[in-house]
């Protein structure tokens with residue numbers, strides 16, 4: 258049995274670095290020429306790094322392109338997705354990145370040899386996950402995980418500073434890396450694949 262599997266890009270396929278040392282912080286330090294540190298564990302970058310909304314908008318306008326272009330891919334992502342695609346599963350990448358970054362994103366995916374079948378730019382992911390009949394989703398944003406799980410679709414949530422206040426539940430499993438993502442996808446597939454019964 259083949260499944261439609263959903264995967265987020267930023268923080269899942271990309272390796273942004275650690276809470277203490279990551280590409281966002283490095284680019285902000287460069288851009289503002291001052292020491293910017295993570296001060297608050299939240300998904301909102303302005304709050305997290307103590308910037309004003311105007312500063313953040315200015316930074317994103319000038320540096321977001323560079324961040325998306327230069328960010329590394331997460332170790333193990335390519336191998337795991339290649340294996341899943343070879344097994345016949347369909348891979349749906351759903352990102353909140355603006356459509357303006359589509360060409361850049363396609364180039365990045367090609368450069369990092371990450372296989373996929375469809376790429377969607379969508380901020381509110383749960384309705385699209387339902388529409389595309391996706392059976393399992395991998396994300397790093399807690400709010401996405403909760404909204405998708407509310408539709409009874411299991412979620413693998415990649416641990417990040419901004420979701421450290423959430424421990425997961427029966428349907429949302431927290432993981433640290435692609436090794437654990439793979440383990441959990443394999444577990445999902447083994448549980449959900451009808452075994453042939455010998456009679």
Ligand SMILES: [Mg+2]
Pocket residue numbers: 265266267268269396397398
């Ligand atoms: Mg993300």
